[in-house]
Amino acid sequence: MTHAGNTTAETAVSPRAASTGAGPGASLGAVATALAGREFTRFIRQPHRVMGSIGQPLIFWVLLGAGLTPSFDAPGLEGMSYLEYFYPGVLMMMILFASVFASITIIEDRDQGFLQGVLVAPVPRLGIVMGKVGGASLVALFQAGILLIAAPFVGMTMGPLGAVLLALTLVLISLGFTGLGFLFAWGMKSTAGFHAVMMVIMMPMWVLSGAFFPITGVPGWLHWIMMFNPVTHAMTILRGPFYDAPLALFSRGDYLLSLFVVIASVALCLTLAAARVGKRETGASVVASGQPNG
Amino acid sequence: MIRIEDLTHVYPGGRRQPPRTAVSGLTLHIPDGRFAILSGPNGSGKSTLFRILCGLARPSRGRVTVGGHDLLADPAPARALMGVVFQSPAVDKHLGVRENLALHGALHGLRGAAFRVRLDEALAWTDLAGRLGDRVETLSGGLARQVELAKCLLTRPRLLLLDEPTTGLDPASRRAFLNALGRLRRELGMTVLMTSHIFSEAEEVDSVAIMANGRLLAHDTPQALRDRLKGDVLVIDSPDPDTLAARLRDDLGVAAMRHGDELRVDDPPDADAVMLLERVLADYRRLVRGITVKRPALEDVFIHVTAEARAQGAAATAERQETAA
Numbered sequence: 001m002t003h004a005g006n007t008t009a010e011t012a013v014s015p016r017a018a019s020t021g022a023g024p025g026a027s028l029g030a031v032a033t034a035l036a037g038r039e040f041t042r043f044i045r046q047p048h049r050v051m052g053s054i055g056q057p058l059i060f061w062v063l064l065g066a067g068l069t070p071s072f073d074a075p076g077l078e079g080m081s082y083l084e085y086f087y088p089g090v091l092m093m094m095i096l097f098a099s100v101f102a103s104i105t106i107i108e109d110r111d112q113g114f115l116q117g118v119l120v121a122p123v124p125r126l127g128i129v130m131g132k133v134g135g136a137s138l139v140a141l142f143q144a145g146i147l148l149i150a151a152p153f154v155g156m157t158m159g160p161l162g163a164v165l166l167a168l169t170l171v172l173i174s175l176g177f178t179g180l181g182f183l184f185a186w187g188m189k190s191t192a193g194f195h196a197v198m199m200v201i202m203m204p205m206w207v208l209s210g211a212f213f214p215i216t217g218v219p220g221w222l223h224w225i226m227m228f229n230p231v232t233h234a235m236t237i238l239r240g241p242f243y244d245a246p247l248a249l250f251s252r253g254d255y256l257l258s259l260f261v262v263i264a265s266v267a268l269c270l271t272l273a274a275a276r277v278g279k280r281e282t283g284a285s286v287v288a289s290g291q292p293n294g
Numbered sequence: 295m296i297r298i299e300d301l302t303h304v305y306p307g308g309r310r311q312p313p314r315t316a317v318s319g320l321t322l323h324i325p326d327g328r329f330a331i332l333s334g335p336n337g338s339g340k341s342t343l344f345r346i347l348c349g350l351a352r353p354s355r356g357r358v359t360v361g362g363h364d365l366l367a368d369p370a371p372a373r374a375l376m377g378v379v380f381q382s383p384a385v386d387k388h389l390g391v392r393e394n395l396a397l398h399g400a401l402h403g404l405r406g407a408a409f410r411v412r413l414d415e416a417l418a419w420t421d422l423a424g425r426l427g428d429r430v431e432t433l434s435g436g437l438a439r440q441v442e443l444a445k446c447l448l449t450r451p452r453l454l455l456l457d458e459p460t461t462g463l464d465p466a467s468r469r470a471f472l473n474a475l476g477r478l479r480r481e482l483g484m485t486v487l488m489t490s491h492i493f494s495e496a497e498e499v500d501s502v503a504i505m506a507n508g509r510l511l512a513h514d515t516p517q518a519l520r521d522r523l524k525g526d527v528l529v530i531d532s533p534d535p536d537t538l539a540a541r542l543r544d545d546l547g548v549a550a551m552r553h554g555d556e557l558r559v560d561d562p563p564d565a566d567a568v569m570l571l572e573r574v575l576a577d578y579r580r581l582v583r584g585i586t587v588k589r590p591a592l593e594d595v596f597i598h599v600t601a602e603a604r605a606q607g608a609a610a611t612a613e614r615q616e617t618a619a
Contacts, residue, residue, distance in 0.1 A: 026403040034400035042388045117384030117445075120348045121401040122374035280369070281345075283354030284306035284313050 031127030032134050035118070039102065039135020040142075053098060053143050058150075084155060088239045089211030091147060092231070095140045095174045096206050100198050102136030103181025107191050119277075126274040129182060133270065136178040137171045144170050151242075162241040165249070169241065172266060173234045177202070179269030186276050205231045230265040233258035295453055295485040296324040296347065301356030303342050303508075316342035317353065318508040324487055324501075329479060331496045332489045334505035335600055340489045341381070343505070344457050347487070348378045360453060377451030379459045385441050387431035391422055394430060394441060395448055402449045416447040419474035421467065435462045443471050447478055454479075456488040460495065468495075493592040504596055506603040516592055523590035523598060525565030530557040530574065531584035538581040546573065551601045560590075560598045 026034075043049060109115040118128055148166075151157070158166065181198070188194050206212075208222070209231035215223065226232045236258035240249045249255045301320045307313035317339045324330045334340050345351040346358060349369030358365040360372040385394045395416070399409045417423065420440040430438050439462050446454060454475075460468040472495060479486055488495075496502050496516060503513040512519060530550070532538045535557045542548045542559070548570065550557045562570040567587045575582060588594070 026401055030403065030405075031401060034397055038386065038389065038393075038397055041393070042386070045388050112387070113380060113382040113384045114386050116350070116380055116382075117378070117398070118401065119350060120373060120376065120378045121398075122370065122376075123401050280350060280352045282352040283303040286302050286304060286354045 026121075026123055026127075028124050028127045028130065031123040032130035035128065035131020036134035036138060039105070039132065040138045042105070043135075043139045043142075049101070053094070053101065053139075054146055056094075056097065058147065085214070086212075087151070087156065088235065088242060089209075091144055091170070092173070092209065092211045092235060092238060093206060094143050094147060095170060096177055096202055098140035098143055099136050099174055099177030099181050100202060102132060102139065102178050103185040103198075104191050104194060106132060106182060106185040107188055107194055111189075125278040126270070128277050129179070129270060129273045132182060133175050133178040133273075137174040140174040141167065141170055156242045158241055159245065161246045165246045166238075166241040169237050172262060173238065176230070176234065176262065176266035176269055179266060179273050182273040183269060183276060186273070205229055208232070210235045230261055233261040233265075237262055295326045295328070295361055296322070296487065297357070297359045298322040298343075298347075299357040301343070301346070301353050301358060303339075303346060303351070303353040305342075316508055317346070320356070320505075320508065320510050322503060322510055322513060324485060327483045327485055328500040329476075329486045330488070330501045330503060331499050332487060332503045332505065333491065333493075333496070333596060334489075338505045338600075339508035340505055341457065342508075344455065344489060348376060348455055349373055375452040377446040377449050377454045379442055379446045379454075379456045381457040381461065383438060383442060385430050385438065385445065387438075388429060390427050390429050391433070391441050392426040395445060398445045399448055404449065412448050412450070415478075416444040419470045420444055436464055436467060439463055440467060440471070443475075447474065450478070450482055450484075452482075452484060454484055454486045454488075456486065458489055458491065460490070460492065493596065496592050502592065504599050506600045507607055509603070511599045511603050512595075519592060519595045520590055522595055523560050525562055526567035526587050527590050527594050528559040528562055528567040528570055528574075529586045529588065530559075530582055531555065532557055532581050533583055534581055538578060541578060541581070542574070545577070546570075551598070551605070553597055553601055558594075558597065558601075560594070 106115070109118075180202070184197050184201070185194050188197075208226050208229050210226065211231075215226050215232065218226065237255060240252075240255050244252070244255075299321055301317055302315070303317040305314045305316055320339075320343065332340055332343070342351070346353050347360070347365070349365055349372060352366055361375045363372040363375075365372050386397070389397065392413075395413060396409065399405065399412070404412060417426075420437075420443075422437060422440055422444065425433065425437070430441055433441070439460075443459060446456070460471060463471065475486065476498075478484065488499075490496065499516065501513060502516055502519055504511045504519075512522075530538065532555070535552050535555060539550045539552060539557055542550045542557075546563075548559055548563060549561065550559050552558075559567070559570060571585055571587055574585065590598075
């Protein structure tokens, strides 16, 4: 090597050596944004997933709502068509499905190995949860946006402030559902098992939330179950912006109570999920084991 | 950089499954800036050790520090020093090559101009130029592997953990990767621990550790390991290896180890394998299909050391069964 070659090599080396290592380290927000961006990109690149998740609630809403309106005249539906009553329920269902699908991707990520790479990265564990959950919320918002175009046709309109409140509500609820799905999906090895668990847990939560039928007029025991169901409160805050202006909502006691219940549930789910991610698989105690076997 | 003290890991058993000890009383030190290879037969506990080192599992007993940080108490500071390549792919197939690398960079706090500089450096050795926009699922297995490896170079870790990284690469890109790794390692003073079965990769490293049955059998420089076998190695291909081994033991007092269909004499009398070869051919021609004398390579040391451990393990098991009966 020539002398000149040597010096260039060294000047090239020294700034490199100074910047060994990962860099300034990623913040919680940066990690969550990067991972959420990935979720959304993946969603858009699977056209069948996009079509399915938009088509399903629309079909459900039109067919079931139209079919049930004449025959379904439950107490608590004063002067409102069932289609109109069911509309926020369909929104809720879409968030539910978006969240369930987002949670399934946790199992896929683990299966395909992507997750292990994220787990060994120097990122806050809450960032991993927020990335997944945030990505799911983005997807849910995207779908909800499409369904919201139909709102004026069932006579539901709202001001710009109401629309902002509705969007925030949708984000909050989808954070909660995905957080819950995350908790269940984390330890699971198969997507089939996850589907089974979700059908047993999430679907009843949705059915018993007032999305499907009004809470007034049900038997007393069912009323209590529904009141303790956080999704019931999510339904309350989701219906709110369709009927009242935001300022009026914030002076309603039942709305504030529901808002509090939803926020507390979401915080609980996310905290538990982050704790779950932070937990490492641990070896059994040595005393309990016998001889080592090869 | 890595200090492992008396490490034991037991997988909890189930109802029908007894607990399984994967790593047992292992002590291993890898000093700063070294390039070490970890080798061992399948099921020797390498992967378990690897999972513990990257902070994915907590061992049953023992201490592990990485760069002075206690890995068991809090893996977060140690993670900041590490880059990890797993045996199974860890890239997102639905994303493009560049998108994958950008995501990995973002997880390590690398963005903008700093990311672009590192990207060129990490990709320089690969064949990925011109395919940066392509999704990883459209790449061949070898190219996808290159993305994986480029990812770990991107963050310039102080410690690089690689679990059989060159699986699926053709010889040319394996060489290219090892060269790029070696150059970056020297420039940045990286410490590298790599599990590998390919002993041609091990000839130029600083040290080779050999594991079997969860224990560390040897950890030394390649030269010192080769010196363990004093003379040449005699390898006999025999139609009836067990009979031949018995005859060698009884008639000549030579210990031959069976390895598959082969018999190996790693330590011939007077370190003269050629003399032994003549003797075997003269006396047991019928039991010999082929016979070779070769200089011990690392692979021969590996076979020697692990076969010894297996023999000892079998003897210990037999003894236990005897005492039990």
